[in-house]
């Protein structure tokens with residue numbers, strides 16, 4: 001099995017955190033925030049195991065989809081790790097003038113031929129068109145992170161983990177696209193209290209206030225607490241927003 005840290009001998013004593021996503025943008029954002037929790041924690045992505053499962057998001061809520069994905073990854077890697085937590089997230093942009101749409105359908109908002117997936121650009125274009133003639137631009141991003149796995153308590157008993165945390169950021173949809181950074185709806189989302197869109201911010205600035213950054217901070221706190229209960233040394237200055 002490939003070991004992203006290069007320390008194959010210690011792998012089996014560590015806790016594996018499996019990021020249940022094939023999206024490189026997300027892995028790039030999430031990995032550094034988790035790595036600081038404990039030297040005994042090792043962050044993996046599905047790509048590290050050569051896995052790219054197709055998990056259909058069939059639930060009507062962000063929480064339902066996040067749990068569904070974490071459970072699917074749990075089953076997939078169950079045999080490969082002793083102590084591990086699968087992390088899966090689901091994010092939605094909720095626009096008040098559209099009654100909370102695109103919400104759980106944020107990735108599939110723009111109409112495209114059956115079998116195709118809309119591009120980020122097509123989704124942004126569809127959002128701008130949908131909002132033409134509506135009043136009010138307020139919106140929020142919401143991320144739910146589901147965690148499913150198992151750790152071992154100091155008395156040897158297995159501790160199952162099945163939990164969710166969330167994070168959100170209020171803001172507004174701008175009238176035109178601004179900035180080159182980020183991804184998805186970032187060029188048209190301006191967080192509350194800022195004069196710049198997410199796409200005009202450096203990745204660290206976005207992470208410090210974003211829905212995903214906040215959900216990850218909650219997940220980091222929960223994982224640190226779980227690892228401490230299981231007797232692992234943890235770093236209280238973990239690199240989280």
Ligand code: IMP
Pocket residue numbers: 089090091092093106107108120123182183184185186198210212
């Ligand atoms: P997912 O559930 O994380 O895959 O996100 C669903 C959709 O929301 C994605 O296809 C993106 O278009 C959008 N999205 C998710 N996170 C962000 C973000 O941080 N900025 C902008 N758009 C995002």
